[in-house]
Amino acid sequence: MKKGNAKRQAILDTAYRLFLAQGYDNTSMSEITTQVGGSKATLYHHFASKEELFVACMTAAIDQHVAGALASLSTDPDDMAMTLRRFGESFLQFVSSSDMVAVRRQMVAEASRLGVGKLFFDKIQTIGNEVALFLSACMASGKLRRDDSVLAANHLRGLLEAEILEPLLLQALETPPDDAEKNGMAQRAVAAFLRAYAPDDSRTLFE
Amino acid sequence: MKKGNAKRQAILDTAYRLFLAQGYDNTSMSEITTQVGGSKATLYHHFASKEELFVACMTAAIDQHVAGALASLSTDPDDMAMTLRRFGESFLQFVSSSDMVAVRRQMVAEASRLGVGKLFFDKIQTIGNEVALFLSACMASGKLRRDDSVLAANHLRGLLEAEILEPLLLQALETPPDDAEKNGMAQRAVAAFLRAYAPDDSRTLFE
DNA sequence: ATCAAACCGTACTGTACGGTACGATTTTCT
DNA sequence: AGAAAATCGTACCGTACAGTACGGTTTGAT
Numbered sequence: 001m002k003k004g005n006a007k008r009q010a011i012l013d014t015a016y017r018l019f020l021a022q023g024y025d026n027t028s029m030s031e032i033t034t035q036v037g038g039s040k041a042t043l044y045h046h047f048a049s050k051e052e053l054f055v056a057c058m059t060a061a062i063d064q065h066v067a068g069a070l071a072s073l074s075t076d077p078d079d080m081a082m083t084l085r086r087f088g089e090s091f092l093q094f095v096s097s098s099d100m101v102a103v104r105r106q107m108v109a110e111a112s113r114l115g116v117g118k119l120f121f122d123k124i125q126t127i128g129n130e131v132a133l134f135l136s137a138c139m140a141s142g143k144l145r146r147d148d149s150v151l152a153a154n155h156l157r158g159l160l161e162a163e164i165l166e167p168l169l170l171q172a173l174e175t176p177p178d179d180a181e182k183n184g185m186a187q188r189a190v191a192a193f194l195r196a197y198a199p200d201d202s203r204t205l206f207e
Numbered sequence: 208m209k210k211g212n213a214k215r216q217a218i219l220d221t222a223y224r225l226f227l228a229q230g231y232d233n234t235s236m237s238e239i240t241t242q243v244g245g246s247k248a249t250l251y252h253h254f255a256s257k258e259e260l261f262v263a264c265m266t267a268a269i270d271q272h273v274a275g276a277l278a279s280l281s282t283d284p285d286d287m288a289m290t291l292r293r294f295g296e297s298f299l300q301f302v303s304s305s306d307m308v309a310v311r312r313q314m315v316a317e318a319s320r321l322g323v324g325k326l327f328f329d330k331i332q333t334i335g336n337e338v339a340l341f342l343s344a345c346m347a348s349g350k351l352r353r354d355d356s357v358l359a360a361n362h363l364r365g366l367l368e369a370e371i372l373e374p375l376l377l378q379a380l381e382t383p384p385d386d387a388e389k390n391g392m393a394q395r396a397v398a399a400f401l402r403a404y405a406p407d408d409s410r411t412l413f414e
Numbered sequence: 415a416t417c418a419a420a421c422c423g424t425a426c427t428g429t430a431c432g433g434t435a436c437g438a439t440t441t442t443c444t
Numbered sequence: 445a446g447a448a449a450a451t452c453g454t455a456c457c458g459t460a461c462a463g464t465a466c467g468g469t470t471t472g473a474t
Contacts, residue, residue, distance in 0.1 A: 007421080023316075025232040028461060039422045040463085046420095050462065108376045109230070109316030117377035124373070154369040155399050162365025163358070166331070169315045170324035192362050196403035214451080235431060246452045247433080253450095257432065421470070428464105433457085440451065 016057040020102040069094045088186035101168045159189035223264040227309035276301045295393035308375045335360045351404045366396035
């Protein structure tokens with residue numbers, strides 16, 4: 001059962017690429033078959049229906065991509081500002097990557113299909129929970145104002161995405177921003193967040 | 208030319224409702240014809256193609272809805288906090304209405320179709336520009352820290368949408384939040400924004 | 415060696431849909 | 445009234461696509 005899994009994976013890879021590039025409705029099973037090589041019977045041997053194949057592609061993509069975002073959050077509250085800046089940069093690189101934007105667009109477009117939207121949302125939530133945990137530690141140690149840490153994590157995400165996510169999803173930019181611009185957005189977002197959640201009695205933290 | 212426009216409007220209304228509820232691909236011209244009554248020839252008399260009808264629906268929806276959001280921003284910087292709170296509430300009610308969420312989902316899903324995504328994004332931008340103008344006045348009068356007003360407007364929008372937009376787009380909530388919850392979100396977002404953009408020398412503005 | 419699973423190619427079915435044709439009828443404008 | 449535009453009903457065309465059928469071939473495990 002080695003070639004079996006290899007073929008299955010090849011189908012997943014090709015289908016993933018086509019679904020992201022063209023969308024669900026504009027990608028036919030025959031096209032996937034042609035590009036992956038082989039026969040449509042083999043495809044239906046591995047996946048009972050087009051919908052099942054789509055969901056399999058998306059769940060795999062979610063798991064794979066979210067792992068990358070979580071890795072960049074070192075839970076060391078000692079140099080909070082630096083940690084947040086690094087996290088902000090890598091999170092923004094993550095969510096604004098062309099793959100991730102394409103995944104998100106498919107999730108929104110086909111949200112109702114087999115609850116794939118909720119699946120994606122739950123995964124995103126796990127990132128938020130990790131961030132909330134870190135922020136909670138910062139609040140406990142007086143580095144941040146005490147407040148609902150989940151709310152704070154949501155606000156941080158909102159600030160990080162504020163400049164970039166919408167135009168990318170709507171394909172409203174001719175030239176996508178490069179890494180330096182994204183890092184600038186992350187810097188500005190984290191700076192705003194630190195001001196918003198600074199302890200009440202500290203006003204000399206920022207130059 | 209009275210019944211002509213009436214029929215055209217009836218087609219638009221029905222198509223708008225079906226497109227939002229079912230999406231572009233899952234809505235057939237025959238279904239629109241059946242629900243609006245009459246003949247498919249009449250439909251094609253008013254709209255040359257399915258795509259043209261879709262774009263007509265979306266542009267109409269955009270114009271109509273954006274007007275509502277802009278109305279709630281009184282440009283009086285004297286009671287800035289109150290103005291922002293009221294704007295935040297109505298903006299959030301606006302973007303989280305079921306119609307607007309459905310429109311946005313279609314925009315994302317069909318962003319590449321005839322550049323309808325960019326069309327939508329530009330309209331949203333006009334709201335942001337108005338807000339930026341207001342914030343700029345607040346900065347000039349010392350009520351807010353001096354900074355890029357467009358950035359500040361983006362951050363405000365990011366904070367407002369942070370708790371609610373994503374789960375709605377992904378249809379990840381069983382029960383959508385009611386007006387009171389939305390107002391709470393707006394309050395929290397505006398409070399965070401005011402802290403983030405408070406003048407450097409004011410630390411007693413918030414209780 | 416053998417058996418079962420996986421694979422291939424090709425052709426096929428049924429259906430759904432965008433768009434057209436066409437002739438008849440109604441409404442609107444002047 | 446009478447021309448022009450809009451509307452109607454129904455049938456139709458071409459096509460694209462999800463899924464199936466089927467007979468033959470390769471591959472892997474025991």
